[in-house]
Amino acid sequence: MGESDASTTVFVERMPRRPLVWNNHSMAWISDRIAGIVENKAPLWWWVTIAITGSFAAFGVGCIFYLLFTGVGVWGNNIPVGWAWDITNFVFWIGIGHAGTLISAILHLCRQKWRTSINRAAEAMTLFAVICAGIFPAIHVGRIWMVWFMAPVPNPNWIWPNFRSPLMWDVFAVSTYFTVSVLFWYLGLVPDLATMRDRAKGKFSRAVYWVLSFGWRGGNRQWRHYEMAYLVLAGLSTPLVLSVHSTVSFDFATSVLPGWHTTIFPPYFVAGAIFGGFAMVLTLMLPARSLYKLHDVFTWDHIDVMCKLLLFTGSIVGYAYSMEFFVAFYGANPFERFAFLNRYFGPYWWASWTMFTCNVVMPQLMWVRAFRRNWAMVFFVSMCANAGMWFERFVIFVISLHRDFLPSSWRMYYPTWVDVFTFIGTVGIFTTLFLLFIRYLPMVAMSEVKSVLPEADPHYHPPAVGGEESVKEAHA
Amino acid sequence: MSAAAATRKPAFGVIAEFPSATTLYEAAEKVRDAGFKFWDVHSPFPIHGMNKAMGLGKSPLGYIIFCGGFLGFTTAVLLEYIPSSFLFPLIVHGKPVNFFTVPPFFPIMFELTILISAFTAFFGVFILNRLPRLHHPLFDYAAFSRVTNDAFFLVIESGDPKFSETETRGFLEDIGGREVTVLYAND
Numbered sequence: 001m002g003e004s005d006a007s008t009t010v011f012v013e014r015m016p017r018r019p020l021v022w023n024n025h026s027m028a029w030i031s032d033r034i035a036g037i038v039e040n041k042a043p044l045w046w047w048v049t050i051a052i053t054g055s056f057a058a059f060g061v062g063c064i065f066y067l068l069f070t071g072v073g074v075w076g077n078n079i080p081v082g083w084a085w086d087i088t089n090f091v092f093w094i095g096i097g098h099a100g101t102l103i104s105a106i107l108h109l110c111r112q113k114w115r116t117s118i119n120r121a122a123e124a125m126t127l128f129a130v131i132c133a134g135i136f137p138a139i140h141v142g143r144i145w146m147v148w149f150m151a152p153v154p155n156p157n158w159i160w161p162n163f164r165s166p167l168m169w170d171v172f173a174v175s176t177y178f179t180v181s182v183l184f185w186y187l188g189l190v191p192d193l194a195t196m197r198d199r200a201k202g203k204f205s206r207a208v209y210w211v212l213s214f215g216w217r218g219g220n221r222q223w224r225h226y227e228m229a230y231l232v233l234a235g236l237s238t239p240l241v242l243s244v245h246s247t248v249s250f251d252f253a254t255s256v257l258p259g260w261h262t263t264i265f266p267p268y269f270v271a272g273a274i275f276g277g278f279a280m281v282l283t284l285m286l287p288a289r290s291l292y293k294l295h296d297v298f299t300w301d302h303i304d305v306m307c308k309l310l311l312f313t314g315s316i317v318g319y320a321y322s323m324e325f326f327v328a329f330y331g332a333n334p335f336e337r338f339a340f341l342n343r344y345f346g347p348y349w350w351a352s353w354t355m356f357t358c359n360v361v362m363p364q365l366m367w368v369r370a371f372r373r374n375w376a377m378v379f380f381v382s383m384c385a386n387a388g389m390w391f392e393r394f395v396i397f398v399i400s401l402h403r404d405f406l407p408s409s410w411r412m413y414y415p416t417w418v419d420v421f422t423f424i425g426t427v428g429i430f431t432t433l434f435l436l437f438i439r440y441l442p443m444v445a446m447s448e449v450k451s452v453l454p455e456a457d458p459h460y461h462p463p464a465v466g467g468e469e470s471v472k473e474a475h476a
Numbered sequence: 477m478s479a480a481a482a483t484r485k486p487a488f489g490v491i492a493e494f495p496s497a498t499t500l501y502e503a504a505e506k507v508r509d510a511g512f513k514f515w516d517v518h519s520p521f522p523i524h525g526m527n528k529a530m531g532l533g534k535s536p537l538g539y540i541i542f543c544g545g546f547l548g549f550t551t552a553v554l555l556e557y558i559p560s561s562f563l564f565p566l567i568v569h570g571k572p573v574n575f576f577t578v579p580p581f582f583p584i585m586f587e588l589t590i591l592i593s594a595f596t597a598f599f600g601v602f603i604l605n606r607l608p609r610l611h612h613p614l615f616d617y618a619a620f621s622r623v624t625n626d627a628f629f630l631v632i633e634s635g636d637p638k639f640s641e642t643e644t645r646g647f648l649e650d651i652g653g654r655e656v657t658v659l660y661a662n663d
Contacts (some may be wrong), residue, residue: 027520027626160564164571164580174586179591183598191521195624214608217615218623219631220504222528222605223522228535229601233594240590247583258477450626451521458501458523465579
């Protein structure tokens, strides 16, 4: 790669790109490894884990029924803290649900090919997180049988949604986000379901995969429309994913409560959502990678770049925390000032400092390359981010509410066991759904991973001398 | 397959296998230049630049999705404007519904535009591809099941004006096709 190459019209990369799939695996290897997860018998750990998470999920559902039959009094919510764990959990889960569509949409538009290894699992995780998120607004209304009043359905009561309410925007934003994410995820699944169909041994499973894959044949006349649809869906999802958490933040930012009423909320919430979502992808994919031996597909390079995104978004979140605090000081609004001093030095100081440590301080460890390539360290930081993002929502909602404008109504908030187990129940629902997903559907987008192999490039010619070996060296 | 040939069923087309994406790409250029119309290449993943190699233009799906998006936008405008102005007028914060109070209606217009566009994109890709389809003559060819794994095929259909069982077969062999086989419609 000396000076002589500069005269040729062929672009020569000075630093050879690192391969996205390690160890020069063939396309058949990718199909065997990924589809094998679904085709082989479920390992013991899978049964043990799903038994545990399924029990939590079942108990959580029990808590929800207890709430519905008894009333929201079984929760710790009381004036002035009218929104507590319910909305904390809602925003926590919807935030986690941002990583999948971000990976599949924004990274697709940015031509970040490494996304192919993780986008399927991240999108599935998104769907399950949004399912968990959707539970809370539905059950926190108290009389759930009235929840259909939120839909614009003509009714004799002359009750009609107020389309100018941020809560109504939220209904539309979250339901649109869920629907579009399902469509995007399923469109990506179709070629892989065709792979499952063509590999299926049993007549029944073949028929099921046949129906699910719509009879996909992989012809270029099909891929032509498919790729256009994928591109347009990515383009549509990009503003969508940024708008959903912005809309969620409007629920708070459009109110007059100190600590909520800030214009920084939409970008701050979106950055936090991406941060929390990437942390959850790492939390789920690190064990899955080891248990299913996907080290060559979901490589250290993938983990490295995700850790950098964690660091970047964590730093944006840190900037937002600091800027909120600065504006409270600089804005000369005594109520705002009180709200922020109360946030960090009031009775809930521990929650705020947990949030700050987990979301801002811990991700800074990711500046160190050795930490980004250390299993335990990455897992630890992503768990910190998961906890920190939950605390962030708790801090914003509960601390801002518990001391409002009227000191006579100030009150501490304490969760009840129903609060706690409903949240743990949604963790159970989330992990159970994810375990079912990795068991019954290909967890890595096989066709997309194949398309980023070097030999997938139509202008690729294997080096004549040395063959495989020199390819390996070029990538080393 | 031989039994089908013996009864002189009409040929569906000629299929050839190619060892790699590169060879398939180069073969597609030759088939395009030979002037065939009813043919396709099958691969486990979309091959970059194959549309050009096959002489296919851009997918029209983008324009269809735009219409879907416009439909979604119109739906949202009517859904919000008609009830808010005529059927169920709500005065919130003392603000009437008029040109100056339109911005709070934007989020739902945005969401419905995205929603209907996404539905159009998803269903559009299958409608344009004539899917779902329960069966296709290609699936009768046993080796074709590897197309979703690691195999590359080129098919020239018998409906093509330039199709001839022997000549097309020879042509595909000349451009590097392996296992060139004549497929017969199985019904």
